[in-house]
Amino acid sequence: MSKVKNQFKDxxxxxxxxNFKKYIIEKxxxxxxxxxxxxxxxxxxxxxxxxxALRKKHKLTQVQLAKKAQTSQSxxxxxxxxxxxxxxDTLIKIANAMGTELKISFAKA
Numbered sequence: 001m002s003k004v005k006n007q008f009k010d011x012x013x014x015x016x017x018x019n020f021k022k023y024i025i026e027k028x029x030x031x032x033x034x035x036x037x038x039x040x041x042x043x044x045x046x047x048x049x050x051x052x053a054l055r056k057k058h059k060l061t062q063v064q065l066a067k068k069a070q071t072s073q074s075x076x077x078x079x080x081x082x083x084x085x086x087x088x089d090t091l092i093k094i095a096n097a098m099g100t101e102l103k104i105s106f107a108k109a
Contacts, residue, residue, distance in 0.1 A: 023045075023081055023082060024045070041082060044082050044085050045082045047079075047086065047091075048079060048080050048081065048082045051076075051079060051080055051086075051094060052080050054098055054100065055080075055098070058098050058099075060098070062076050062077055062080070065094065065097060065098070068097035068098075069090070069093040069094045069096070069097040070093055071090060071093065071094075075090075076094075088102075
């Protein structure tokens with residue numbers, strides 16, 4: 001099992017109410033091999049879960065956060081569900097809207 005997949009599983013356990021958990025479970029019901037393909041989606045989904053967790057921590061709805069981040073609610077919903085990859089600019093706007101900053105780091109795989 002890859003390092004990313006392990007991180008993804010750990011994140012699922014620590015964030016039980018995130019939208020993407022339901023998304024993965026529903027996908028797995030239709031396709032038993034989905035967990036093997038999760039590796040490809042894991043990083044995007046971890047970012048999505050971080051956004052959801054931060055939004056909920058700040059007690060904001062998608063509509064409220066989208067307005068503060070100067071994006072649409074539908075775009076935010078797609079990002080939070082893992083259906084859309086956010087741009088760096090969008091991530092910065094989301095972070096700033098919640099009084100945080102975006103930090104990106106690289107590490108050995």
